[in-house]
Amino acid sequence: MRIALALPMLAAIVAGCSGSADHRSPSAAPKAKAKAVSHRITRATAQDIAWLGRLEKWGQKFGRAFDHADVTYQGVLGGTRTKVELRVALRPLVRCPTSLARHVGAPPTARYSSTYTLLVRACRSQRRYALAVTRSFKRGQASALQQVEEEGGNADTFFEQAYMELDKAMLANRRLPVIGGKVTRSRIEPRFSQAASVIAHRKVEIRCWSRREWRSTLKEYGAVAGRTDLAGFAQPPGRASLWPESCAVLVGFVYRHRRPARGAALEDTAFAVALLAHETEHLVSAGGSEAETECYGMQDIRWLARGLGANRRYAALLAETYWARFYPYEPEGYGTKRCRNSGPLDAHPKSDVWP
Known part of the structure; x- marks a missing residue:
């Protein structure tokens, strides 16, 4: 006889959450994840x-x-x-x-x-x-x-x-327009979606929210997730949302070709690309733990940065910056000793390139 215990549906919703808006190294920004549909959805x-x-x-x-x-x-x-x-x-x-x-x-x-x-x-x-x-x-x-x-x-x-x-x-799932470039309204970001789709090996959707609507969206989603300090959330199989701050950094990176080489600006850029990589990784493997998702997402930074327009050298700088300035400060559940060069979570164990 088989006992078919059905997991509560809340477990499926929370599976896409990660990070905290206070998760920063000496100077950077936050993380998290969610999914969408509907068309006329108002604030809760x-x-x-x-x-x-x-x-x-x-x-x-x-x-x-x-x-x-x-x-x-x-x-x-x-x-x-x-x-x-x-x-x-x-x-x-x-x-x-x-x-x-x-x-x-x-x-x-x-x-x-x-x-x-x-x-x-x-x-x-x-x-x-x-x-x-x-x-x-x-x-x-x-x-x-x-x-x-x-x-x-x-x-x-x-x-x-x-x-x-x-x-x-949920408000997180309301219909949004597809708009690229520097805008402040909530939208589906085409360039971010395209780059993430390459990593996911299928078409996925990346959403950026206005500051006002992000607060409302996160308040509702956070009630279900059990926390409201998220910087993004993924909604498998094909949708993820990012907080306005990281979206703004990515807009400068993609559309204005900003390539800061040091300081807080570099860290913010590394964090923003890593956040997008993390949420995309949740879409790739919805059942993965936060520690696994963070490790594999970090290893996607180089490829994602290249897809967003960076050259090989700058993409490597972003990955190395995140590894040095953010990973050592991961909150509980996100970091693991298994995430290292040639370690159990090394996606490319035959290569010495890390992350």
Whole structure:
């Protein structure tokens, strides 16, 4: 028998987040990640943001309970855990509808109503699924095995649909025009998108936001991600957003051919290219950890800088600057000793070029 524990849809949303707006070496800038759709999406209200915060906390707690139930189930099959322990571990799944209503509740506006409806359905399937798992260990309950598969699949589907509905309702996913060059409005940046698409080996979209709209977008997205100090976010499979400061630096780099050779300006440029590389790497490998994504993204800096117009020498300077001035100061979860020349995360182990 297979136990098909469906991960909460919030885990999928948060998978694209990274960095902090305070993550700087002696003088540079921030990082992070997200996805889009829709066309007439307005700013979320304060009540909406509070509801998203409750949903995020509930999703994290439920996800941990979910994982514990899975481990316990495998233990029962392997003879290391008891059926009593399994029943206890399955209780949060059985109580899913009740805990969702109590700790999250219906959304205050219609903005996320379809998301909540699907979450309720997912929880009901989750409850039936957990009860079927318990029955499946009893004699004469062969039909419970079929229900385990059916309800587990239903829960997976409803959670996924809930995530998609939430995604579509977010301001980060509103329709944007494609505009290149020095502009202050929110837009899809064609040159950044083109360079990132080469790294991703498929067409991807890079979004730059106005300062005002970035604050609103990040407030909503951050409520789901659990933090609002992000400098960018990726929304696999094909969309990423960058904060206005790094977009402005990249505009100067690409359209005005600015090539600072030292000081804060050089660090800001290295950071901006690295941020774009990091978010692009999230689109390449959505399931990678932040440490893996940061390491592989850093190794993309040379190629990305070349794609944005830099010569080989300057592209190398940006990569080396980031390695020397930023990587040693990575926040917890982003840096790793495995990220080094000829190390386990070296994407080109036969080359001495690093990063």
